[in-house]
Amino acid sequence: MTPRFSIAALIGIASLIPAFAASTVESARDSIKKAAEELQSTQKEYSDLRLGLYREVNKLDDEVLALSKELRTLERDEELRTSKIRSLEREVETRKADFTYASGVLNQYAKAIVTRLHPAEAQLYKQAIEGHDQKATASTDDPKTEVSERFEILELGLKRLAEVAGGHRFEGKALGRGGQAIAGTLLLAGPSVFFASTDKSFEGVASAADTGANLPAIVPLAETNGTIGKAIESGEGNVPFDATNGRAIEQALKNPEGSHSGAMEHVALFGDIAKNMMFDGWIAIGICILMITVGWTVAARKFIYLNSIQKGTQEFLRQWNLLSSDLTAIDHADAGSVKSFGGNADPATQALVQKSPLYQIYHIGSEEIRHRLEQDRIHKKGLSGRSIQAIRAALDAGLVRVNHKLTDGLIYLTISIAGGPYVGLLGTVVGVMITFAIISKVGEVDVNAIAPGIASALLATVAGLIVAIPALFVYSYLNSRIKNIVGEMQVFIDEFVAKMAEFYQGSDNPNAAAIAAAGEKH
Template sequence: MKSSILTGILSLLILSASSQAQSGGDAAVASARKELDATSREYQAMRTALYREINTLDDEVIKLSRELKDLEREEAMRTNKLRTTERNTQILRANFDYAVGVLRQYGDNLTNRLHAAENQLYRDDLLAISEAALAAKDDPKKEMEERLQALEIGLGRLPKLAGGQKFEGKAMRNGTEAKEGEFLLMGPAAYFRASDGTFEGVTTFEENNTGIPTAVGVKVSDDGVITSAVSSGAGMLPFDPTLGKALKVEAAEESLLDVIEKGGIVGHAILLLGAVALGLTVFKVLEITRFPVPSRRRINEIIDDLVSDRQEAAKEKAASLKGLSGDMVRVGVERFYEKRRVLEEALFEKMVAIKPRLDRFLPFLGLTAAAAPLMGLLGTVLGIIKTFKAMALDSGNKQAFTVGISEALITTAEGLVVAIPVLVLHGMMKSLSKGKFSEIESIGISLINGTTELDSKEKAAMGTDDSGEDEDTELLPNPA
């Protein structure tokens, strides 16, 4: 019974729980439906809002696409403009570099085109501009500005040259002495007058190593036309179309006295030696040509008298002969009838005295011809030593070196000028002396041959024949 009661109670409980559960489930289902409806409505609202947003985004995408295309077109245009600008920049840069190069070349050439006298006006400024431009080579604008200053100097120089420009400065008087004075530039021509009034001349275009222009003195008239023109700015001026080269050549030409003066002591000694040699040559020409030599006709007459035994007549004729050759003939007349060898010795003794007389002073001529070149070489060596000493003091003065060498060579030229003619004259005097001595020898030989003729004549008169004799006729006395 109890189990039945429990079973009934349990059933009641189950039914009660089921009804409660059913009622609770219905409530949950109703709540879920409400929530589902709310969620559906919310979803629908969100979907609607999302569609709207998608449409908005689509519109924005379309707008942005259009903007993108515009930007792409603008980018392409800007790229083209950039390329065009770069090309134009390159062209302008090339033109700028070309202009700077032209200005650089102009500035460098302007320094070389300046007249030597204008260096004192413009060279320092142009060198400073060139240095500043080189320092600013990394800044094109500044370099252009520096180069333009050189152009301004060049352009400002032109009207001054055309109208004549005067300025104070220094000039080298004939390339040797610096003088203070005033310049007058007329185009490529420049004129200079010294402040002390002692010098006026035309300035050469070429520059020397001293940096000071060379002014060559010009003698136009005695009233100083260059000085007058430079002072007043008007007047007649000499014009050299060679821009000073002809004047420089003319100034370099030296007179004979100038050359002799540059020879120094050694050169003077050489010329003195040559003058003495020339004087001795003139003396020897007169002495040898005037040396008395008997004529062949006179000698034949004396020999005929001796052969014909007219000794007194022969002595009288021999007594009228002059000079050493006359003495020889007189000795021959006196010894004519003695032994032949005695006659030969007597004649030879006289000829030995004549030979030194004809040849005297000729060794001095030969010595002069040999010594003059050596003296010239000595003068050259001394001059070169002096030149190198001067170069040691001023190594940059090339002109002084070349002038010193040229002056040193003057003594060598003087030595050769003296030696060559003296050598020729010495040979001529030797030949002249030898010819004169040959004439005297022929007279002695004629006298000796006369003894042979005398011997033959005497033997023919005696009817003897000496063909078989073995005696030496020179040792036999002449028949009297």
């Protein structure tokens, strides 16, 4: 039954397949149609979106192009602005350099004009110039104000030139006799400045010398009969024209007939400098004076001594030449005979010869020979080689002692040469140091206050050089003469030993001459 049932089932299913297939195809067609419609709708939407996107892209492209153009415009503007900024910076630097240069020139002018003012003009311009200069110095943070103040000084200078060129007359004061301030009228006419007192009792030419009181010093002129006062008052008349600003008149008053030479003026200046010398400077100069006194005393004594030695040496060599041909003359037992060169020298000659160092060497040798010959009076064998060497040693010892005597005292000249400049330099350094210390306490720098102290301090160095320079020359001269004398003594010793070995050669020592020659080489 099962197979039949299966067959029947298959037959039933087979009968149902066509119907199912037909319904499935229909359904698929509907699905495909629906899908096609959806696809067409989607394609249309995509087309619409693509068109919209294209429009947006085109719009964005247009905006990008516009922005690119604007960016290029901005870049050109930036380059232009950068170029302008650089140009402005260069111009600013140029203006700064010009300002710095102008400010420096004006500053130098402000400093220089004060030194160019005649003492008569100081009472007119100096206070105003110094006031503007102080304001300019205090306005370094405000360049405009600084330059403005500097220009005020320049305007004062131009005003001064105009007034001086045309003859400037003004009421003021001047220093008369005894440094007393006198009221009157001053006339600036080019390089000359004239003054007449109010009471017409005093008139003259104003000197350009700085008095330190910002007032000119008047040099009175004789026999003017009031012509200067009249010319100043009326503006007409003859006045003595002096292109030296009174310096020639001052010189004429100081030296009316040329009685003082330039050297005397320099000596007078040393006196003025000495008046400002401080205590420490006087100590240094005192030490230098002590060195000079001791050094020149030693030098004078040494000159006299060497001159006497030279005369005695000349006479001794003359007597020695007479004696050297017969050295046996000193064989006498009488010491007086030895001292008188065997009776050839009179007492006056002996006194002169005894001053010679060669005589002292000769006397030592003579005494040594006489002493040894007396010991050998019986055998009379002469002098042995050892005796000759011993005598030579005694002569060399005498040479050393004489050399010490010759150089005795030269140490003081050496101290003067080495120590004089240092003592003077110490006085100068201390004086300068004290001068600057005083200036620092006062707080003002004034050339008239510094110069006397510095000059007086330098005087100590001058004193030290005065000690050292002559001492150096004298020492070199004396040392040269002493070396010559010592050289003569050495030559004399060699000659004496050679002749002694020749005349007193012992019979038991035939080589004494060779020994003497060896000693001579030594």
